[in-house]
Amino acid sequence: MYKVLYNNKISSNSFEMAIEAPLVIEKAIPGQFVIVMSHEDSERIPLTIYDYDKEKGILYLIYQVVGGSTLELSYVKNELFSVAGPLGNPNEICANINEFKNKRIVYVAGGVGVAPVYPQVKYLKEHGIEVDVIYGARNIDLLLIRDKIEKVAKNMYYVTDDGSFGEKGFVTTVLEKRINDYDICVAIGPVIMMKSVCELTKKYNLQTIVSMNPLMVDGSGMCGACRCEVDGKPKFACIHGPEFDGHKVNFDLALKRMNIYHKEEMDKLFEMEKRLHKEEY
């Protein structure tokens, strides 16, 4: 059991959670992820590390309620059954700071993808590399942690589909205008967004790193549920990733593979809503 300090709603469908997990974050480097379980019988949910306080041993996560298991997580108070990590590999830039000191870097975040982007931008700033951030969402309500990301980004560009905040359009609209200013791009967000960014950056030959978030079970390289196709070869996102060279990822396949349990997930969400509703009242 892990002590939960808070689990607060930060937008219509997103939550921020603080957990005491000193061993999990002691060695963590941005880009890595954890797997959490609400209760002993819950599903294992992979979440990229959003923030941490190494001195106090606190791990911070941001997650979006998308199905039954994340809905259940949003009801967790006081104690979390399990949090395993850090899992996967650190972000390549964060892990090899010196090689990237003189590079011009842009981060592209989509929706809740700002959660994994934030710790990388913060870490790079702490290590003397300032980067630009382009952050897009459907509307203003879905733009999260603006005050935090603004503090660590060199230049901050917002974009919303409906123009309710920042520029109107997509992250690619903003990126294309400035694309010649950068040597490397890191794009994290919905698969469809990462796909669009990579189509654009490929055209301009801009190296792009993406973070894949496929279905997972154990997260330690045992089950192969998270396989992605990278450079024509199957890779396990949990131990070979989660970050890959975006120009080599087969996004169309990744999009299709996200639907493996679509029907089962919808049934469960319905079931969980009924169950949690009962508990509450």
Add this chain to the structure above:
Amino acid sequence: MSDSKVKGRVQEPNVRVNNFNEVELGFNDEEAHLEASRCLNCPKPRCMEGCPVKIQIPKFIKAIKDNDLKLAYEIITESSSLPAVCGRVCPQEKQCEKMCVKGLKGDAISIGSLERYVADVAMKNDYASTAKKESNGKKVAIVGAGPAGLTCAGDLAKNGFSVTIYEVLHKAGGVLTYGIPEFRLPKSIVQKEVESLKKLGVEILTDVPVGNAITIPELQDKYDAVFIGSGAGLPKFMGIDGEDANGVFSANEILTRINLMGAYKSLSKTPIKKAKRAYIIGGGNVAMDAVRCLKRLGIETHLMYRRSEEELPARKMEVEHAKEEGIIFDLLTNPVRILTDDNNNVIGMEVVNMILGEAGEDGRRSVSEDESSKHVVDCDMVVMALGTSPNHEALKNSNIVLTERGLISVENSKTSLDNVYAGGDAVTGAATVILAMEAGKKAANEIINALL
């Protein structure tokens, strides 16, 4: 005295395909006594030669005959840390029972069933021995809470070591927990065995990915010795077209969802695919476990293996049980490619008949494709049970020496690193529970000799 063995009771096939309860019900007192009475108590017991952990088999069987089950349990646990597990999942027909003199002319003694009987009685009556030697002040770290790690931990704790196990999953047991299904090895039994280790003072830290959260060199600094029992690794796939379709899984994924996450229960929060017809590719115990699990979910299940029944690597008994349960065996057949619809869902599989050739140097018969026999079968799920390739996650940031196959290189359980030992599937590649236990036991002995 009868020459045929006492048949243990089992759940009837037509009943058990609808539940996940244990298939074999085990001996009752009378049956156990009767079976024990068949043992000749040989002065030179061949059965013991067949036992990897050298249980004093005739001695414990005699204790059953004498109605001293506490003694029988003590005799078994002198050599085995997990008797309730071994009694159920050891391939006895290839080990102790194969060597039994009685088997020459009739039925061998059912040593496995007797071991299980003793362990179950012991659990029910709480015989678990918590006797341990005084602390010797030495600390050992164990990587992985599977059969190798648990055995090593038990032997060390009994000898006064302070033992800490690091496990990446949320539950201890390794393959006993995530792999072997409830109907062969109830999870309550595994957890009781784990509890009895805790009673010996073994500390188990779950949720810790060694290699990331703490590295092997750091464990070397913190502990007097380290044992790595990190398991078999990544599931293999065939590399054929369509293998990344929705509906193609590794057997490990199917088993983990069902056994570790309880996906077979109606209120489970972890889903499992509701397929109509599934093909499980492979012929080992993992393939048998996966196919029998899926059968219990109401799926029409086929086991596809490229050689013939004679070469099936799975235990005979598992094959028999699978057949009784109505699993369809498509032998001498192999997948060529998997067919999908526009949404990447599996809709069928092209397969080819195989021809058996001569035995090669490794003793296995070669196989070749009968090109003219290619045909398509309808299915919406394909499960690959083809073995594993090494996973080096736990070894990150250590320069441990590996073999050509990528396994941890050891000599008398010792790795290339100071005070670091290893055993089980991480050293041998995917093998059996009992061989992993044997390796854990050997390593514990080496550690005891080195440190005391």
